[in-house]
Amino acid sequence: xxxxxxxxxxxxxxxxxxxxxxxxxxxxxxxxxxxxxxxxxxxxxxxxxxxxxxxxxxxxxxxxxxxxxxxxxxxxxxxxxxxxxxxxxxxxxxxxxxxxxxxxxxxxxxxxxxxxxxxxxxxxxxxxxxxxxxxxxxxxxxxxxxxxxxxxxxxxxxxxxxxxxxxxxxxxxxxxxxxxxxxxxxxxxxxxxxxxxxxxxxxxxxxxxxxxxxxxxxxxxxxxxxxxxxxxxxxxxxxxxxxxxxxxxxxxxxxxxxxxxxxxxxxxxxxxxxxxxxxxxxxxxxxxxxxxxxxxxxxxxxxxxxxx
Amino acid sequence: xxxxxxxxxxxxxxxxxxxxxxxxxxxxxxxxxxxxxxxxxxxxxxxxxxxxxxxxxxxxxxxxxxxxxxxxxxxxxxxxxxxxxxxxxxxxxxxxxxxxxxxxxxxxxxxxxxxxxxxxxxxxxxxxxxxxxxxxxxxxxxxxxxxxxxxxxxxxxxxxxxxxxxxxxxxxxxxxxxxxxxxxxxxxxxxxxxxxxxxxxxxxxxxxxxxxxxxxxxxxxxxxxxxxxxxxxxxxxxxxxxxxxxxxxxxxxxxxxxxxxxxxxxxxxxxxxxxxxxxxxxxxxxxxxxxxxxxxxxxxxxxxxxxxxxxxxxxxxxxxxxxxxxxxxxxxxxxxxxxxxxxxxxxxxxxxxxxxxxxxxxxxxxxxxxxxxxxxxxxxxxxxxxxxxxxxxxxxxxxxxxxxxxxxxxxxxxxxxxxxxxxxxxxxxxxxxxxxxxxxxxxxxxxxxxxxxxxxxxxxxxxxxxxxxxxxxxxxxxxxxxxxxxxxxxxxxxxxxxxxxxxxxxxxxxxxxxxxxxxxxxxxxxxxxxxxxxxxxxxxxx
Numbered sequence: 087x088x089x090x091x092x093x094x095x096x097x098x099x100x101x102x103x104x105x106x107x108x109x110x111x112x113x114x115x116x117x118x119x120x121x122x123x124x125x126x127x128x129x130x131x132x133x134x135x136x137x138x139x140x141x142x143x144x145x146x147x148x149x150x151x152x153x154x155x156x157x158x159x160x161x162x163x164x165x166x167x168x169x170x171x172x173x174x175x176x177x178x179x180x181x182x183x184x185x186x187x188x189x190x191x192x193x194x195x196x197x198x199x200x201x202x203x204x205x206x207x208x209x210x211x212x213x214x215x216x217x218x219x220x221x222x223x224x225x226x227x228x229x230x231x232x233x234x235x236x237x238x239x240x241x242x243x244x245x246x247x248x249x250x251x252x253x254x255x256x257x258x259x260x261x262x263x264x265x266x267x268x269x270x271x272x273x274x275x276x277x278x279x280x281x282x283x284x285x286x287x288x289x290x291x292x293x294x295x296x297x298x299x300x301x302x303x304x305x306x307x308x309x310x311x312x313x314x315x316x317x318x319x320x321x322x323x324x325x326x327x328x329x330x331x332x333x334x335x336x337x338x339x340x341x342x343x344x345x346x347x348x349x350x351x352x353x354x355x356x357x358x359x360x361x362x363x364x365x366x367x368x369x370x371x372x373x374x375x376x377x378x379x380x381x382x383x384x385x386x387x388x389x390x391x392x393x394x
Numbered sequence: 395x396x397x398x399x400x401x402x403x404x405x406x407x408x409x410x411x412x413x414x415x416x417x418x419x420x421x422x423x424x425x426x427x428x429x430x431x432x433x434x435x436x437x438x439x440x441x442x443x444x445x446x447x448x449x450x451x452x453x454x455x456x457x458x459x460x461x462x463x464x465x466x467x468x469x470x471x472x473x474x475x476x477x478x479x480x481x482x483x484x485x486x487x488x489x490x491x492x493x494x495x496x497x498x499x500x501x502x503x504x505x506x507x508x509x510x511x512x513x514x515x516x517x518x519x520x521x522x523x524x525x526x527x528x529x530x531x532x533x534x535x536x537x538x539x540x541x542x543x544x545x546x547x548x549x550x551x552x553x554x555x556x557x558x559x560x561x562x563x564x565x566x567x568x569x570x571x572x573x574x575x576x577x578x579x580x581x582x583x584x585x586x587x588x589x590x591x592x593x594x595x596x597x598x599x600x601x602x603x604x605x606x607x608x609x610x611x612x613x614x615x616x617x618x619x620x621x622x623x624x625x626x627x628x629x630x631x632x633x634x635x636x637x638x639x640x641x642x643x644x645x646x647x648x649x650x651x652x653x654x655x656x657x658x659x660x661x662x663x664x665x666x667x668x669x670x671x672x673x674x675x676x677x678x679x680x681x682x683x684x685x686x687x688x689x690x691x692x693x694x695x696x697x698x699x700x701x702x703x704x705x706x707x708x709x710x711x712x713x714x715x716x717x718x719x720x721x722x723x724x725x726x727x728x729x730x731x732x733x734x735x736x737x738x739x740x741x742x743x744x745x746x747x748x749x750x751x752x753x754x755x756x757x758x759x760x761x762x763x764x765x766x767x768x769x770x771x772x773x774x775x776x777x778x779x780x781x782x783x784x785x786x787x788x789x790x791x792x793x794x795x796x797x798x799x800x801x802x803x804x805x806x807x808x809x810x811x812x813x814x815x816x817x818x819x820x821x822x823x824x825x826x827x828x829x830x831x832x833x834x835x836x837x838x839x840x841x842x843x844x845x846x847x848x849x850x851x852x853x854x855x856x857x858x859x860x861x862x863x864x865x866x867x868x869x870x871x872x873x874x875x876x877x878x879x880x881x882x883x884x885x886x887x888x889x890x891x892x893x894x895x896x897x898x899x900x901x902x903x904x905x906x907x908x909x910x911x912x913x914x915x916x917x918x919x920x921x922x923x924x925x926x927x928x929x930x931x932x933x934x935x936x
Contacts, residue, residue, distance in 0.1 A: 118819030124447070124532060126456060129825060129857055131535055131545040133527045141530065170449050170597060171616065179616055235648070243655045250652040253642050254618040342642075342649040344618045352445070352617075352645060355787065357818055 087385070094378050098371060105370045106159075106363055110152045113359045120144070120357035124168065142168075142359075155360060165360025167353070173364045176349055181368075183256050184338075184345035187268065188330040190261055195269035195276055196323060202273075203280025203319075204312060210285045219281075222274035234267045234340040251342035264341040268334060272326050276319055283315035290314075317387055324380030328373030436637035437935030438621075439917060441661040441928065442650040443641030445617045449600020452586035453524025453531040459643075461583055462927050463620050466639060467605035468586035469630050471498060471517070472577065478687070478742055478842030478924030480578055483630045484512060484587070484606070486563070488580065493572035493877055500563040506589045507610040507625045514565035516587035518557045523593065524584060525551050535857055536584035536840075539576075541568040572877030574884040579841040608632045608931045609639060619643055632931045635919070639930050654914055660935060661920055661928050663911040667789045670729045670910065677912040685733050686926040687740045687839040688907035689847060692782050692797070693861040694832045696900065700776050703865070703898060709770035711899035714780075715755050716763035717804035723796045724905050731910045735903035738895055739847040740839065742924045745885030752896030756903055760804045767805045779808040781831030783823070787816040790834055797904070824860050835860060835901055842924050844888040845875060852891070852900055863900035 121138050124130065130138075139145045143154050158165055164173040206215040225233075241263055242250030252260045287293060288311055296310045297303075335347035342348075346365060353361035384391045446460030455464050471485035482488075486499040504512040523529055525537035528548050537543050542554015551557045558566045569576065579585070587606065592599040603611060608630070609622035620641045624634035642659060644650040647666035653659035655676065665673045674681045694701045694711065701707045720734035733741070735756060736748040770776070782798055784790040794811035801809040812831060814820040823829050837858070839846045849872050850856050854864040868891055875887030909926035917935045922928050 117822070118814075118816060119822035119825070120818050122821040122825050123816075123818035124456075125821075129821075130532060131527065131857075133546055134530050134532070134534055137528065137530050169445075169447055170600065176616065238649075238652055243652050246656060249658050250656045251644075251649045251658065253644075253653075253658075254615055339646040340649060342644050342646065342653075344615075344643070348645050349617065355816065356447070 087382070091378065091382065094381070098374055101374060102367065102371065106156070106367050107152060109363045109366045110155065110359065111148065113357070113362050114148045114151065116357055118357060120168070123356070142166075151359070155363065158360075164364045167358050167361050168356055173361045176361065177346070177365060177368060180344060180346045180349045183252075183343060184331055184334065184347065186256060187261055187265055187334065187338075187343060187345060188327065190258070190265040191269045191272075191330055192323065192327065194265055195272040195326070196319075198269070199273045199276025200280050200312075200316070200319060203277040204284055204307070204315075206277065207281040207284025207288065207315075208307065210281070215281070218277060222277050225270045225274040230267065230271060231336050231340060233270055234264070234337055237263055237267050238340060252344075253342050254344070256343075261343075264337050264343060267340075268330065268337045272322075272329075276322060279319050279322055280315060283318055284311055287311045287314050313387060317384065320380055320383055320387065324376050324383075325373075327376040328369065331369055331372055435635055435934040435936055437916070438638040438640055439636045439660050439930055439933045439935050440640045440642055440658070441930055442647075442653075442659060442663060443620065443643050444645070445643045446620075448532060449597065450603045450611075450614075451531070451592075451596060451600045452520070452583045452588070453529075453533045453536070454600070455583055456532040458927070462930075463611070463622070463641060464583045464586070464603075464605075465607070465927070466609040466622060466930060467603055467607045467611055468583065469504075469605070469607040469628065469632070470582070470586050471500075471580040473630070473632055474581050474842060474924055476921050476923050476929060478744065480581055480842075481631060483581070483632070485580070488577045490576075493574050493576070493879070494569050496567045496569070496576055497560075498565055498567065501629075502563060504606060504629060505627045506604050506606045507627055508589060508591070508604050509627070510589050510591070511562075512587055512606050513562045514559045515562075516589065517585075518552060518559050518565050519590070519593060520586065520588035521557060522551045523588070523596075525549075529596075533584040536579075536582065538857075539569050539571070539573055541570050543570075571873065574876055574878045574881065575841075575843040575845050578843045578881075579846070582841045608634045612638075617643060632929075634931045635934050636931075637936070639933075654912060657914050657916055659914065660917040661911070661913045661930065661933060663909065663922070663926060663928055665731075665910040665912065670731055673910065673912060680913050680915070680920075682911045682913075682920070682922055683731060683908050684922065685741045685906050686909040686922075687742050687842065687924055688836065688926065689735065689738065689740050689838075690732070690834070690836040690904045690907060691735075691738075691901040692832045692904065693835040693901040695827060695829065695861050696863055697827070698830070700770070700774065703863070706770045706773040708898065709766045709773075710776070711902065712755050713763045713766035713770065713805060714801060715899055715902045716757065716759045716766070717801045718797055718902070718904070719758040719800050720756065720905055721758065723793060723800070727792050727796055728905075731908045732905040733908060735905050738852075738892055738901070738903055739844050740906050743839065743842050743844055743847070744881070745844045745888065747889060750889055750892045750896065752893050755896055755899065763804050764806070767807075776807065779810060779831075781810055781812040783812040783814060783820060783829055783831060783833040785815075785817040785820040785834075786813045793904075794834060827862075832902075833860065836907075839925070844885055845872070848872060848888055848891050848895075849876075852895060861900045863898070865894060865898060868894050868898075 121135050143151050167173055202218055206218050209215055238250050241247045248263045249260050293310050296306045335351050338345045338347035350365050444459035447457050448454045448460055450460055452464055455461055469483045472480040473483040474480055484500055484504060486501045488498050490496040521537055524531045525534055525543050526548055540551050541556035542549055542551040556568050560566055589604050608625060608628045610625040612623050613621040623638040650659060650662055651666050651669050654662045696703050701710055724732040724734055736753050737750050739746055782794050784794045798809040798811050824833050837847055850858045852863050852868055853872055854869050871887050871891045875884045878884035878887055909922050913920040917933050919932050919934050920928055
């Protein structure tokens, strides 16, 4: 298993190179002149614009730009933003916030999704099951920004239960509402996934055997039904980590959370290649590692799975 | 529809209740987000802002996010009151006999917040640094009228004789030509002084600037907030009347607006588009909606076929202008937060007039417009689609479409908006002159002067003359205005410039943007300046 993990980690290198090259190419292909935009409606003196272009290597061909970027990475230099801040610092400042948000979201969606899904699966066809099926449908159908704005206005402004935005005040109290909003869609998927597999597993042979052996209902459900049912759920949660870290742009915008999503959003607005590429690559790596952890978890959930 | 919306609400409440019950215990909610202040006017005013796009060096800060911080951290030779009138701040006097050589005397005993004195050399070195091209300062063109400046190569203003330190408290500025409004511009951030320590490491200084203004920077949490407290050593008129100012950075104005409603934000200087219709009823007498020094237009390059400065082009420009129903568009699309233009400047500028001869071309007149267009067609028929390019990352799509429709319906030609994904992309095509139609244009004044709305935009070869307009009469009148011996005489010349502009229409004026903002019940004395930025040092809280 150690060998398996090491091999998987080694695979990160080509993925890293491929991802940075692709993203760099995409940023390079973006139309527009970021330096011209720095001057606003007024424009910049051509000599100043030229020097700024040279400073950010924007006057070089694509491969040279990319090469310089890679060379910088090898020496631990992630490049500079237009505001003359090291991208590594920007990332280091934004990531903990996003991590907190993603962690809280993951807990909410996993606990609520698995809990409700399990109950619905056991009482399949009942009123509880039907109600949550409808709710999950609605959560999947309503776009996240609608949900976000509605929740912000209702709980933040009208009721005043929580501050409407996070800003510099990152705490459990401020993050809980965005986390619930962010969790809502995945909650619906996890609920449905859990419900289906639980309902399926309840009629499986080993469960009938366990029940026939005279085990308590609680033990049958906990050990024999739930454990088997969790494999697809864990897979989903693993991929969701990546989505949470990168795809939270909308939620971070609505609730003004100074995280990676916001950082990426403003970097794209300013065509800051080093920031965009470094942040995106970082997200790719997080995504890959979370998938690796998921794969390793399989063995815990199902001892029949072995790694070669 | 109805069922789904209702279900959505239920689900939201259900999900909320679920999560709340799951997490209700454990956290006692110890953090205090609103920070209710006690004591009179010692509260810290929280205003909206955005992360500065550049290091906080005055000559390198050309956008509003960094600008509003810089303006509180530094004091210039003059400052502007709410009406845009200049008052001496650091300057004792600014005098000239010929509008070309200016002698500037400083008040004695002023210091930066680190205790070092504010002397003539602090201004001279800062301006020289800002003008030197190799320093890549975004506002370097502000020094272009000072002797010795070059936009092509490194040239020092001091070596070129443009700036001379006479003694500790006096320096002399020599301009390349007379400029009657020179003192007016000296409140702009590019002209702030720098402490000598800044020149040791400008990059580090941009991270933690030391100024001589009413506030000093305590903390700059990037992408989150900038915290400032009153600077006790500041002796000017702009004394802080509160316990400090914190700019909270927002990437989405809707979030800021909701924070204002919930009392988490004290002052908001821009209302998101989605709330324009209801912000005045939401905020009551705490809503602000007044004209600002922002002029909006669209520009057609004079080198485009059919739109040159010849008889045909002039007819077409006038026809386009008369084909736009500005009253209706500002009412319907902007809900009254724009004021239809009556000239090329702004009503908040001293010398503004709504009766410049020729401005009837801005009145909607369908029959006349159609007639002018037909006359132009008789000279050379027009075919194809008239486009107005705009950047979709700003709030432009709705009005561009409306203007295009107005033109289309009145003139019976094809007209439409041409969407660019963002400002950078639009700017690239504008600078490279690759547009085949009009582009949206606008001007926010850097300092309260009529000239600032005219010179940089319509002077031959001027920095922002995107339409490549050139008229010797305009150039002559502009320079006569600059050498006039009084502001009134100068303004008369600038109004003559506008008369000519109404004949030529190098840009089609549309409307003045209002500043729409508001404040929360937590604060008092909120007044917006001529440049749409609230005078935060005057705001009281607590």
